[in-house]
Amino acid sequence: MLRYLGVRKQYSGQIALDGVDLDCPEGRTSVLIGPSGCGKSTLLRLAAGLIRPDRGGVWFEGAPLAANNLRAARLRMGYMIQEGGLFPHLSVRGNVELMARELGWPAERRRARFSELAELVRLPARLWERYPLELSGGQRQRAALMRALMLDPDLILLDEPLGALDPIIRVELQRELAAIFARLHKTVLMVTHDLAEAVFFGDRLVLMRAGCVVQQGSAQALLQSPAEAFVADFVNAQRAPQRLLAEAAEHMRPADV
Amino acid sequence: MALGLTLLVLSLAVAAEPAANPSLSVGSKKFTESVILGEALTLLLADGGFQVAHRAGLGGTRILWGALRSGEIDAYPEYTGTLLREILAERALPDLGALRAALAEQGIRMSAPLGFENTYALAVTEATGARLGLETISDLRAHPDLRLGFSSEFLDRGDGWPGLKVRYRLPQTRVQGLDHDLAYRGLATGRIDVTVVYTTDAEIERYGLRLLDDDRGYFDDYQAVLLYRADLAERAPGAAVLLRRFEGLISEPVMASLNGRVKLDGISEHQAAVELLQERLGLAVEAETVGFWQRLWQRTAEHLGLVAVSLSAAILVAVPLGIVAARRPRLGQVLLGVTGVLQTVPSLALFVFLIPLLGIGWPPSVAALFVYSLLPILRNTHAGLIDIPRPIRESADVIGLTPNARLRLVELPLAARAILAGIKTSAVLNVGTATLAALIGAGGYGQPILTGIRLDDVGLIMQGAVPAAGLALAFQGLFEFGEHWVVPRGLRLRPATAGPQD
CATH class of the missing domain: 1.10.3720.10 (MetI-like)
Structure with a gap:
């Protein structure tokens, strides 16, 4: 689905990615995690085609991303960022339907898809014609998720999607998002700095440091048998690693069944 | 691309000019005397059956001279001193004959003098003059603290302040530029002490000003003449003959009184021009009134x-x-x-x-x-x-x-x-x-x-x-x-x- 092969990236002399090889298998949620500056956001931005690798390549559905196929690839991706990235001059409906309208979908098809998604993300009808400034943070992220899902993408890219929310809303949305992804069986690549969130979402965690992948695998594997000292340090630096472990075990069980 | 677009706009601007195309156009400078003369010329030509427009009060000698050369206007009143010392200064022409020839080379004709002179003079209020005993420009040398206020044209032009300062070795450093018409107010309110005036200005009398004698003969003759394009003869036969009816027609007192009629009595330049034609040429031109x-x-x-x-x-x-x-x-x-x-x-x-x-x-x-x-x-x-x-x-x-x-x-x-x-x-x-x-x-x-x-x-x-x-x-x-x-x-x-x- 999405593969990184020997990807190197520098920003003004600073190495952001130092030869990363990574696979995001189809239908699963991969979570990039690591301290800030480790290169996790760079990986996500490479997948979205917002930047290009200095060396190596990003392969999407069997073809390397390049200028000539970038737009076609993007139409098969959904993208959601911390503050939602909603266009402030358009209503929720305007935001969600914008690209479908550009692609010439008939109005009925757009409306039907919109209603379906609104139900999926539980966005009440009274908010559909509101503008982003009239919405709460949680409502905005629901709308942003609708926009990301509108064209029924194969790959969903999430950059700290819940990072700007207060803790209560955050936990609530975490549950819902995880349920939605499980139900849709989409390939998801997500960036977070919060290990609890990573554990919650990820059946595959990718731990990064200084432009390199340090360890990848299930949450349990990372928490129980860290590959090197850094992984253990990172895990221990998070709050209550024991509780995380328990949560991870609980979270993994239904998926394993 | 920016250049191309700019040119496009310029050409649009040219194409879109709304005015009907009058066959003749008279210009005048932006002071009363020039506007009166320009208006009188315009009325005279119109009376002679020409379609003519008056571009009144254009902002400066260079603009008028350029417009005359390019054919934007066909005639305007000018002064010999300005021609010799400003417009054709680099030619260092010795006399009016040489000036006439030099103008002809450029396709411009000059009428004989209209009959009055309007030269520059330095003016102070009577009070200042009496207090400091100022009679001549040379007397200014003893008072370096005097504040001078000149029109910006006079400050810049070759026959203006730069030459005057050198000729008289004037020491004043407090020199400011201001509009000619505001200079009288400046004098009256004491903001400046010395200004430059035109000798036919009606304000000289009104403000009771003392003119300082040009004891070193710096200022040229500024005889009023008309300039017109040589091609007028073909384009508008008879127009030049009409224009030349002004030659020798207007004496200094006549001009000064017309200036006064406008500036002191408050009649329009148009009305003053009508009076000029009536009194000096016996032409009864109807004054137009626009509401x-x-x-x-x-x-x-x-x-x-x-x-x-x-x-x-x-x-x-x-x-x-x-x-x-x-x-x-x-x-x-x-x-x-x-x-x-x-x-x-x-x-x-x-x-x-x-x-x-x-x-x-x-x-x-x-x-x-x-x-x-x-x-x-x-x-x-x-x-x-x-x-x-x-x-x-x-x-x-x-x-x-x-x-x-x-x-x-x-x-x-x-x-x-x-x-x-x-x-x-x-x-x-x-x-x-x-x-x-x-x-x-x-x-x-x-x-x-x-x-x-x-x-x-x-x-x-x-x-x-x-x-x-x-x-x-x-x-x-x-x-x-x-x-x-x-x-x-x-x-x-x-x-x-x-x-x-x-």
Whole structure:
């Protein structure tokens, strides 16, 4: 689905990615995690085609991303960022339907898809014609998720999607998002700095440091048998690693069944 | 590309000139005497059956001379001293015969002197003169603290202050430039001590001024003559003969009294010209009376025309340039720099620069206003686009919008408020700057303002200044109203107050 092969990236002399090889298998949620500056956001931005690798390549559905196929690839991706990235001059409906309208979908098809998604993300009808400034943070992220899902993408890219929310809303949305992804069986690549969130979402965690992948695998594997000292340090630096472990075990069980 | 667009606008401006094409055109400088003479010439030609227009009160010798050379005007009153010392100064011509020949080389004819001399003289108030015992210009040497106020033309021209200072070795350093017509007020209120006057100015008597004797013979003869184009003979047979009826016709007292009629008695230059023709040529020309409202309407139409055309052209050019500037930062810096520099060119200088290319009147005025309108629109378009947060721009890219669709659906709507604000700024500036277009014969509200300054008539100034201010306010209001249509509703909202978080 999405593969990184020997990807190197520098920003003004600073190495952001130092030869990363990574696979995001189809239908699963991969979570990039690591301290800030480790290169996790760079990986996500490479997948979205917002930047290009200095060396190596990003392969999407069997073809390397390049200028000539970038737009076609993007139409098969959904993208959601911390503050939602909603266009402030358009209503929720305007935001969600914008690209479908550009692609010439008939109005009925757009409306039907919109209603379906609104139900999926539980966005009440009274908010559909509101503008982003009239919405709460949680409502905005629901709308942003609708926009990301509108064209029924194969790959969903999430950059700290819940990072700007207060803790209560955050936990609530975490549950819902995880349920939605499980139900849709989409390939998801997500960036977070919060290990609890990573554990919650990820059946595959990718731990990064200084432009390199340090360890990848299930949450349990990372928490129980860290590959090197850094992984253990990172895990221990998070709050209550024991509780995380328990949560991870609980979270993994239904998926394993 | 910017150059191409600019040329396009210039050519549009030329093509769109609304005035019917009069077969003859008379010019005059922006002081009373010149306007009276120009008006009298115009009436005389019209009486002789010619279709003729008067470009009254053009702003400066260079503008008139250029307009005459290029055929924008066919005739205007000039002074021999100005021709010898200013216009053809580099030729160092010895006498009028040589001057006549030099003019002929350029396709310009000069009439015989009209009969009066209007030379420069330095003037002080009678009180100052008596207190300091000033009789001659040489006497000024003993008083280095005197404050001098001269018209900016006199300050610059070859036969003006620079030469005078050298000839008399004058020590004064407090020299300021101000409008000729304001200099009398400056003297009367004691803001300046010495100014330069024309010897036929009616104010000399009115303000009780003492003229200082030119004891070193610095100032030239400034005999009034008419200049006209040599090709007048073919284009308008008989016109030159009519013009030459003024030769030797107007004595100094006659001219001074006509100036006084206008400046002190408050009759119009048109009326004074009618009187001149009646008294000296026995010609009964009917004085035209244009009603206040009709004149106001005409000026409003002229002013609005200038603003509307130049502003529309500026929008069409500056918004796309702003988009280019936002897309290509380095080119953007160049574009912003160039328009910024253009903005700093003084308007009169820009007018004078444009006259050889576009003549006088409408085309150079529109072109100059166009140039001045570019920067605010360009800068705001650029800033409006640059200020769009990166996540928004990137979201537009990643959802699959092409660059053009991104611009149309996301960036321009988000920048709409800034762009509109830039256009509003340009419009308001434009309304103000357009009053200067009267200096090069494009009419508008500037016409009564200039005349009012010349005649020291506050009422007349108000006739231009008040509607101009009104127009500026109207534009401001129009654009604020327009915001509701142009700026998307989602951008006019205040952020949501803390509501239920669901």
